[in-house]
Structures are given as structure tokens and as C-alpha cells.
Amino acid sequence: MKLVLLVVGTAALLVGFTRWENPGADLPTLAAISFAVCLPLALCKRLPLTAAILASGISLLGSVIPGWPGRLVAMATLCCAAYYRPLRLSSVVAVSLVWVIGYGILSSKMGPAADLIVLGVALPVVGYALRLQRDRTGQTVRLRLAEADRVAAEERARLARDVHDSVGHHLTAIRLQAMATRRALGGAPALADRVLGTIDDLSSSALSEVRVLLTTLHGSPGLADIGDLVRRLSTADRRITVLGTAAPLSPVVDHAAYRVVQEALTNAVRHTDATEIDVCLRHDRHGMEITITDNGTVGAEVVEGHGIRGMRERVRVLGGTLSVGPRPRRGWSVRARIPA
Template sequence: MVVIASLVLIAVTLLEKRFPAPGLPVVAGLSVAGCLPVLIWRRLPLTAAVLSAGVALIGMAVPGWPGRLVATCLFCAAATHRTRRPWLVLAASVVWVVIYGTLLPQSIGAATLTDLIVLGVAPVAVGRMLRLHAERAAQAARLDHAEARRALAEERAGLARDVHDSVGHHLTAIRVQATATRRALRGRTPAADKALGTIADLSSSALEEVRALLDTLRETSAEPDQDDLEELAGRLSTPHLRITVHRAGLSSPLPPGVGRTVYRIVQEALTNAARHSGATEVDVRVRRSRTAVAVSISDNGHARAGAEGRGIRGMRERARRHGGTLTAGPGPRHGWLVEATVPIEASSQL
């Protein structure tokens, strides 16, 4: 990359045909020096941009040498990859462009100070825009991955329930009928008694194996519950979306069904906030009492009034499945608010 950039600078300068003696060696040296900071831009992006900018100032002695383009690109890259104190990149870019512009012989007449500041801000703005785009793409990928995991977990859990209810029931019935028939015959037919005993033993062994397989399936597809909300918030948070979780009330464990319902409601609400609201802050509050769990998810984004989507309907159905309620709509001051109440006593008896 350094070689290619250096050759491009040399070629552009040669096309200008404006550099004085000693000519080509000076242009080549400046081009290589201006492009060498590219080697460290990933580890030290701002340092690389400042070094290249310094070489560009020195290269002003060669008319037509376009070394400032490399420095501009490095300032853009620094704004894209530097996460801490981004204002330093902006300040360095503006200062460099102003110094560069004022040193040009025609700078004051051809470009005002405002124009120079805009030229310094432009590469940093482009870099920040690229960073925001990359962060949103990464967040969307995380959301899609979480949705896929949730769908897979629900599919496995449903399969386990179906197998347990269907196959387990039939194997139990076979074992019961075989045992009952053996007792009725009371050994009067040895061959039949032996066959029925074998059937009873095989069905019992098969039932135990099915239960073991289902236990393994449940363990590998174990669904998260409300104790995993902090992990969920950390996974969906970005530098431009801060998610906080607050808990209040009792800290004793919830019944598994209630815990999963609370988690899924919060997950869907956070997904909607991240994708559709444009929010920068989301506040999750969970209050546990002896009889119910109250959850509220509020954000400072744009209210999404309109037809109720599948996400909200799904959250409401989850709450109603346990005898609870859920409301979703614009908040009292701004943003979007989701509130749900899930009873504990009724749910634990399901």
C-alpha cells in the first residue's frame, strides 16, 4: 500500500511538471516519507495522520506535490477507527488545514478561514459517518444472531415438549399394559409371560433413554431468563446506544416460565428500540414483588405511533399466557414506553 501510494504521488507530480531541481529524487523522498505513516495507522491512527500532515507541510516547497491527499485520507481513517477522544482528531485536522492554507501564497485571497475550517472538518465527518455505519451494521448483525438463537431455542424446546408428550405417553402406556397383562395371566402361559416381561423392560428402557435425550436437548437449548438481562443489555449496547438495567424488590428466583417471559419481553422491546426508534438511551426497570413482576422499557427516541406490529403482539401474547398485561405506546414526555406485569403465583401453577 505504501509503495502504491508513493508511486501515485510521484506520478501526479510528474504530470504537473512544476517541481524544481533536484527534481525526481526530492519528489520520491517526500512521497515515501508522506506514505510511511500508513504502516502504523491501525495501531496509532492519529499519530499516523499527524506525521503525514507534517511531511505535507514540508512538501509545500515542491510545487504541485499532492502529499496533502494522504494526510487527508489518514485523518478520515483516524476518525473512523479512533474511539477515545474523537475531538482530538477534529482539532488536529482543522489546525493542520488552516496552517497549510495560510502557508499557500494565494491562500488568503483564494480561500477564507471558514473554507479552511470546512476542509478540515470534512474528512473527520466522513470518517465518523463510516464508523456509525459500521457500528449500526454490527448491531444489526448481533440482533439477527440473537433472533436466530431465540428461534432455535424455542424450536428445540417445542420439539422436546412434543416428544415428551407423545412418545413418552405411548411408551408409558405400553409398559403399563404389558405389566397389567402379566399380572392378569399370573404365569399361566410362560411364553406369553416372558414376552410381556421383555416388552415391559424394553419400553421402560426406551422411556429412560428418551427422557435422557430430552434432558440433553433442554440443556443445550436452555432459554435465558430475567437473570440474563444485564448480559442482553451489554450485547445490544453501542457507543451511541446506552442500555441500563435497574432492579428493585425481592431477589428470590422466579419460576422458569415467568423468567423466560420477562426476558423475551425485554429482548423484543430492546430490539425495537435499537432498530426503529433512533434512541440513544434505553432504561429497563424490573420490580419484583411476591405476586408479580413489573417491567418497563423506556427510550428517548422517536415515538412509533401506528399499527401494532407483530413484535408488540408477541410480547402481549407472552404476558397474557401467564395471566399478565402489557401496554406499549409513546412515553409521557418523549420516546417509547413498554410496560408489562406478569403474575407469579398463577404462572407457577401452569
């Protein structure tokens, strides 16, 4: 319904403006050419280049009508083509140049060749710039969401460790004391044995419940969640490919592997101009190997921030190794080996 209103409304504006500028224009012809040049607007999102070609061609036909501003619709479709057609700016520029030159010939307003070239390139460049701004804004939002998820996960892990170290320790101590006292009493008196038995059972149940709560609180993502991570960080100008699959791992190794991939991808997106990022997962009976490479430009020296140190610490605690640095020709490489 919105597209119908857009087409009809724009066509009506073209007719009204032309009749105001040129009262003698033939109304049926004017209405037909105005509606025809506006129809491609409905295709701008699905078939942007096709819409631009159609609108440009129709606007050339209508240029013979004095005072008809249909070229504005063609300009809009050319900008939309550059906005909605990623990585194909050259084809949009070619169509734009042909249209500008053709319109100049038919309307007898050629002007200097340099002006025509600038105008022809400017139309798609505006759309391309708007698309870059959109992608940059979306990338910023996704990075902030990913960072918020990471901070929340770290906070949950910290709380889980605190609860485990404090509550879990005391409950375990209570249970051990109760068991030792029961063995020392040897079942006499009966009342004390029952009370200590109750303490033993309650502390054991409490320990089990604490472990379940800690598992829920930790909410540890694993390699199965890499797909969501890749979708959040991918854009039209950045392709992230995951190669290989991981066999079932222990929760600790699975979570550590996910965090390594998450931090490496975030660093590649935030600190490099990489357009291709590959995540390679290999698993054998000895453990898990993770390799993240990109084609971005990097400095000569590796500066280890909190993220790299965090990855190194996670892998080291599990007895693994981590290497981070520039690749021989171009790009960045992160390789982690985590024993099973």
C-alpha cells in the same frame, strides 16, 4: 508487515510523483518528509486523532516543496480519524479546519473562506459517513442472525411440543395400561406378569429418554445468555446496559424472561433511533420483574405486532403481566412481571 509496506510504499509514491513534477527537488529532504508524513498511517486504527494531527502538521511543513502531494496523506488520516473515533466528530472537524486553513496560508491558496470551511468539514464527514455505513451493515447482519436464532429456537420448541404431545402421550398410555393389567392379574400367570413388567420398564425408560431428548432439542436460552445478546446488538452509537442479576429460576420462567428481553431489545434496535437502552432485572420471593427502557422516539400509539403479542402470550401463560408503551417524556418501555 502490512503497515510497514503501506508506509514505505506510500512514501515511495510521494517521492516518485514529486520528482516527476519537480526534478530539481532535494532527494534526501524529499524522502525524509515523505516518510515522516506516512508514519502516522500506522497509528490510524489505535490512535486515529493523534495520527491525523501528526500527519496534518507534517504536511504543513512539507507544503513548501513545490509539487509535493503529502496533503493527500493528511486528508486520508483525517477521514480515518472520523471513521475510527466514534462520537468525537467535533474534535476531528476542528483539526481538519485548522489544517485546511493552515495549508491554504502556507501554500498561498487560501480561496474563499466558505470553500475552506466546506473542505475542512467534508474530510471528516466522509469518514463519519463510511463509519455509519459500516455500523448499519453490521447491525443488519446481527439482526438477521438474531432473527435466524429466534426462528430456529421457535421451530425447536414447536417440534419439542409435538413430540411431547404425541410420543409422550402414547408412551404414558402404554405404561399405564401395562401397570393396570398387572394389578388386575395379580401376578398370575407368571409369564404375562413378566411381559407386562418388561413393557412397564421399557416404556418408563423410553419416557425418560424422550424427556432428555426434548431438553436437548429445546436448547432454551436463559437470562445467563443476555450478555451475548447485548454484545450482538450493541454498537458504537448504541449503548445497552444490564442492571441487576436474576436469582436461580425455573427453566420455564428463565427462558420466558430471556425471550421478553430479546424481543424488546430487537424492537428497540429495529424500530427506534434509541442510543441508550437499559435492561433492569429484579427478583424477589414473588417472582421476576423485567424492565426494558430506551430513549428513542416513538409514535403516539402502540401498534402490537407479532413480537409484542408473542411476549404477552409467553408472560400470560405463566400467570404474569406485560405492559408496553411510550414513556412520559421520551422513549419506550417494556415491563414484564413473571411469578416464580
